[in-house]
Amino acid sequence: MKIRLPKCIILQLIIGFCCTHFAQAQLTDLARLEYSFIPSSKSEDQYTRLRASLNFPIKIKDKDYLIIGGEYNRIILNLEEEYPFDTGSLETLHIIDFSLGYTFKGKNDWRVGININPRIASTLTNSVTSDDLFLNGGIFAIRDRTKATDIDKPYRFILGLTYNTTAGVPYPLPFISYYRRVNEKWSYNAGIPKSNLKYFFSEKSMLQVFATLDGYFANIQQPIDVDGQKVNNISLSVAVAGLGYEYCFTKHLVAYVYSGYTFRLNNVLRNSDRDEIFGLNELNAFYFRTGIKFKI
Numbered sequence: 001m002k003i004r005l006p007k008c009i010i011l012q013l014i015i016g017f018c019c020t021h022f023a024q025a026q027l028t029d030l031a032r033l034e035y036s037f038i039p040s041s042k043s044e045d046q047y048t049r050l051r052a053s054l055n056f057p058i059k060i061k062d063k064d065y066l067i068i069g070g071e072y073n074r075i076i077l078n079l080e081e082e083y084p085f086d087t088g089s090l091e092t093l094h095i096i097d098f099s100l101g102y103t104f105k106g107k108n109d110w111r112v113g114i115n116i117n118p119r120i121a122s123t124l125t126n127s128v129t130s131d132d133l134f135l136n137g138g139i140f141a142i143r144d145r146t147k148a149t150d151i152d153k154p155y156r157f158i159l160g161l162t163y164n165t166t167a168g169v170p171y172p173l174p175f176i177s178y179y180r181r182v183n184e185k186w187s188y189n190a191g192i193p194k195s196n197l198k199y200f201f202s203e204k205s206m207l208q209v210f211a212t213l214d215g216y217f218a219n220i221q222q223p224i225d226v227d228g229q230k231v232n233n234i235s236l237s238v239a240v241a242g243l244g245y246e247y248c249f250t251k252h253l254v255a256y257v258y259s260g261y262t263f264r265l266n267n268v269l270r271n272s273d274r275d276e277i278f279g280l281n282e283l284n285a286f287y288f289r290t291g292i293k294f295k296i
Contacts, residue, residue: 029053045078052072154181
């Protein structure tokens with residue numbers, strides 16, 4: 001099997017299979033290191049996430065490709081408020097993703113991608129059990145004309161359906177993304193879970209206004225008793241808007257920083273049926289995310 005891929009094919013490949021990382025829409029990333037932070041201005045509680053991901057594309061045969069990837073998220077919950085239960089077992093959550101996908105060329109510049117994404121999402125205070133395991137995935141159709149020379153305004157359209165518990169919403173969710181480069185100074189991306197309007201100071205330096213979704217869902221290995229009810233899971237779903245800045249050190253190596261404010265923050269303890277039992281601090285707060293990525 002050959003692993004040397006044309007750049008345009010790798011781009012389509014990565015687009016198809018990074019889509020299932022619901023909150024971030026890392027459409028062209030081969031590797032990423034990231035730090036996120038949500039402090040609360042009216043509470044002592046804080047949320048921190050450390051994240052690392054890697055994707056490796058492999059050519060199987062003409063126009064058909066396999067992508068193998070992995071991602072690790074370490075979520076640190078500093079719950080300093082007074083709660084009517086022990087929060088010690090909630091201090092650290094681990095989300096470990098393995099990704100296996102397949103993509104093939106369709107007609108009229110379309111490409112189809114299918115992804116299976118086994119996940120461990122848990123406090124991991126004990127050995128891994130079946131309750132810590134989740135099977136996510138998605139199917140996508142991609143039309144990429146960002147390199148086309150016969151149109152004035154290059155674009156990329158992605159339509160898909162994902163099942164991903166990262167958002168704390170345990171049912172299939174749509175993925176829609178429409179990107180267009182309007183001119184040398186402006187581009188926009190409209191869709192779910194992320195939209196933005198980007199201004200290019202140069203091809204190396206760009207500012208954007210963004211709105212996006214983020215979150216997680218994880219098993220609690222040492223269940224908590226809350227008002228006589230057993231809590232087995234914890235979830236967070238966040239909607240945030242703000243400003244972002246990217247700087248390209250090289251064509252492929254990019255540093256970025258995003259700062260904004262949450263306009264929806266839902267942090268919930270749930271039972272084994274995923275019914276809401278107790279809401280943790282849900283005050284809207286400042287949002288900060290920064291990192292470095294290697295992209296196509």
